[in-house]
Amino acid sequence: MNPVSNDQRLGNSLQDQCVLLVGGSGGIGQAIAEALLAYPVRELIIASPKPAPLAGGLARASSETVDVADPASVRALAARIEAHDVGIVINCAGINGSCRVFSPDAQRLARREMDVNYFGLLNLAQVFGPVLRERGGGTFMTFLSFVSHVNLPLMATYSASKAAAHSLLQALRAELTPYGVVMCGVYPTAVDTEMTRDFDGPKESPSDLARVVIESLVAGAEDVYPGAAAAAHAGFVADPKATERAMAQSVRST
Ligand SMILES: NC(=O)c1ccc[n+]([C@@H]2O[C@H](COP(=O)([O-])OP(=O)(O)OC[C@H]3O[C@@H](n4cnc5c(N)ncnc54)[C@H](OP(=O)(O)O)[C@@H]3O)[C@@H](O)[C@H]2O)c1
Numbered sequence: 001m002n003p004v005s006n007d008q009r010l011g012n013s014l015q016d017q018c019v020l021l022v023g024g025s026g027g028i029g030q031a032i033a034e035a036l037l038a039y040p041v042r043e044l045i046i047a048s049p050k051p052a053p054l055a056g057g058l059a060r061a062s063s064e065t066v067d068v069a070d071p072a073s074v075r076a077l078a079a080r081i082e083a084h085d086v087g088i089v090i091n092c093a094g095i096n097g098s099c100r101v102f103s104p105d106a107q108r109l110a111r112r113e114m115d116v117n118y119f120g121l122l123n124l125a126q127v128f129g130p131v132l133r134e135r136g137g138g139t140f141m142t143f144l145s146f147v148s149h150v151n152l153p154l155m156a157t158y159s160a161s162k163a164a165a166h167s168l169l170q171a172l173r174a175e176l177t178p179y180g181v182v183m184c185g186v187y188p189t190a191v192d193t194e195m196t197r198d199f200d201g202p203k204e205s206p207s208d209l210a211r212v213v214i215e216s217l218v219a220g221a222e223d224v225y226p227g228a229a230a231a232a233h234a235g236f237v238a239d240p241k242a243t244e245r246a247m248a249q250s251v252r253s254t
Helices: 006-014 027-037 071-080 106-134 153-179 206-219 229-238 240-252
Strands: 018-022 043-048 061-065 086-091 138-143 181-186
Touching: 006 206, 018 027, 027 043, 027 206, 061 071, 071 106, 086 106, 086 206, 106 138, 106 153, 106 181, 138 153, 138 206, 153 181, 153 240, 181 206, 229 240
Parallel strands: 018 043, 018 086, 043 061, 086 138, 138 181
Antiparallel strands: none
C-alpha cells in the first residue's frame, strides 16, 4: 500500500466540506481561498462587503456580500446560504486604522475597529456558532493578531480591538467546544497585505500563512501562531513585561 501524502491527507479531511470565508476579498482571505481550492472542498463561499473576484475553481466558489459590523447583514447571509451546510467558517474580516491613542481621529477609528474586529466576531459567532452546533460540530476560525496579547502603541486602538476579540473567543470556546465546535484563533505578526502597506519591517507571505491555516484546520488546532508569531509568542509568554517594553519602543522611536 502506498503511504498517504500530506496533500492527500489534507484533501481527505476537507472533501465534502462547505467553507464560508468572510473577508475573503482581502490579502489573507484571497490566499486562503486559493489554497483551499487546491483541495477537493465541496464548496467555498466568499463573503465580503463587495462581491469578491473569483479566481480559480469557479465551479466550487461563489461570492456573497456581508457587513460583519451589522447583525442584520450577517443574519441575512446565513439565511441565504442555509441550505449549503457550512461546516467551516473562517473570519478574515478586519480593519486597522493604524491609530495612536492621542491621534485626533482616535475616537472615531477606535469605534469603527471595535465594530468590525470585535462586534464583527460577536455577530458572526452568534449566528454561525449555533449553526455549527446544530449540525453536530465544525470549525470556526477567526483572525486575531499577536497584538491581541500585547499592545503595539503605533496601532493602539486596533490592538485593543484585537485583545477584546481574543477575550470573546475564549468565552465562545467555553460555550461551543462541548458541542464539537472547534473555536480557533490565528495570531499572526505582520503579513504582506494591503493592511501592512506602510509597514517596512519583515512580513510573512500570505500563501505561507494559508498553508499553516489549512494544516491547523485539519489538525483541529485552537491557537495558531504562524511563522514568526511562534517565537514572538514564546517570548511574550516567557516575559510579558519585556515584550510590552519592546512594543513601547515603536512610539519612542518616531
Ligand atoms: N496583514 C497583517 O499583517 C495581519 C496581521 C495580524 C492579523 N491580521 C488580521 O487578519 C485579517 C485579514 O487581514 P488582511 O491582511 O487580509 O487585511 P485586508 O487585506 O485589509 O483584508 C481585510 C478584509 O476584511 C474585509 N472587511 C473589512 N470590513 C468589513 C466588514 N465590515 N464586513 C465584512 N468584511 C469586511 C475587507 O473587505 P474590503 O476590502 O471590501 O473592505 C477585506 O476583505 C484581519 O482580521 C486582520 O486584522 C492581519
